[in-house]
Amino acid sequence: MEREERLEAGPASWYRSTFATGMPEPVVGEELPAGWEGVYFPFTTPFAQLREDGSPAEDGVLPTIDLPRRMYAGEDTEFLRPLRYGEPVTQRTSLGSLVEKQGRAGRLVFADLVREFVVDGEVAVRSTWHDVFLEAQPAVPTPRVPAPAPAPEDAADPDEGADWSERRSLDSRQLFRFSAVTGNTHRIHYDRRWARDVEGLDDLLVHGPLTRILVLDALAAHADGRRLVSVRFRAKAPVLVDTTFRIVGTDDAAGTSVVVRAADGTVLASADAAWRP
Structure with a gap:
């Protein structure tokens, strides 16, 4: 499937004003920060082709998959x-x-979508998007496990020795804006009843693609003149609205390893970045 779009400043400007106010205002002719291509080419799936959870049931690329839930x-x-x-x-x-x-929660389908961003016949960015399709949750959500007690003050810091760290927290207005600019209609990002009663979460879920761009923004802020060659990002646990999380980076000879941690130390996402000088 092919789509064409001129990279007007508007979507990037909206993203910047909401999530990255310290970055330069978009200017025609200047480079997009790595990852910001993710706020272009919004989802355009017709309403009639959405699953009940708001995710696309048919997108013109994937075959029909007879599972009701789709997650990044x-x-x-x-x-x-x-x-x-x-x-x-x-x-x-x-x-x-x-x-x-076949997993503990039932049948799963792992699907990859390869997106290439092409300029004058040349691929500028190539990204493989990983989705998982799942069976419906039980009618009664799984009981939530209480959060662990805070670690004692003298406990070892799991990120001791890291090269940099950034602290973030997102509210529901920011989630709405990202849903709007990307055309993301998944109810888990704006419908608290759905998130809690159907998906069994404590609150709204921060978009996985948004967490990815925030990680890329953090990498850019600590690039020291280097240019990203590639990034491998994995979502591991829910990043929830109105909670504080840290984006922590560690440099070595091979590149930069990043973890996204909740306040209790849980790893929410990870990334591995490679650079060129």
Whole structure:
């Protein structure tokens, strides 16, 4: 499937004003920060083709998958050349792997969508988006496990020795804005009843693709003149609205490893970044 869009400054400006006010205002001809291509080419699935949870049931690329829930699991991205504001870009989307498994919660289908952002016939960014399709939750949500007691003050810091750390917390207005700019209609991001009673979460879920861009923004802030070559991002546990989390980076000879941690130390996401000088 192919779509074309000129990278106007509007979507990036809206993202910047909501999540990244310390970054430069978009200017035609200047480079997009790595990851900000994710606020372009919003979902356009017709309403009649949405699952009950608001995610696309049919998107023109994936075959019909007879499971009711669809969740973002991560993304692998190669940055081959910069994208620039004002450029006409073609997004090519194709089917990657499609794997069915049986898990503790029932049947699962892991599906990959390969997105290429093409300028003048040359691929600038190639990203493989990983989704997982799941069976319906039980009618009665699984009892929630109480949060562990805070670690004692003298407990070892799991991120001791890291090179940098950033603290973030997102509220429901910010989640709404990201849903709006990306056309994301998944109810788990704005419908508290759905998130709690159907998905069994404590509150609204921060978008996995948004967490990914926040990680890329943190990497950019600590790039020290380097340019990203690739990033492998994995969502591991729910990032919830109105909770504080840390984005923590550690540099080594191979690149930068990132973990996203909840206040209790739980790893919510991870990423591995490779650089060129």
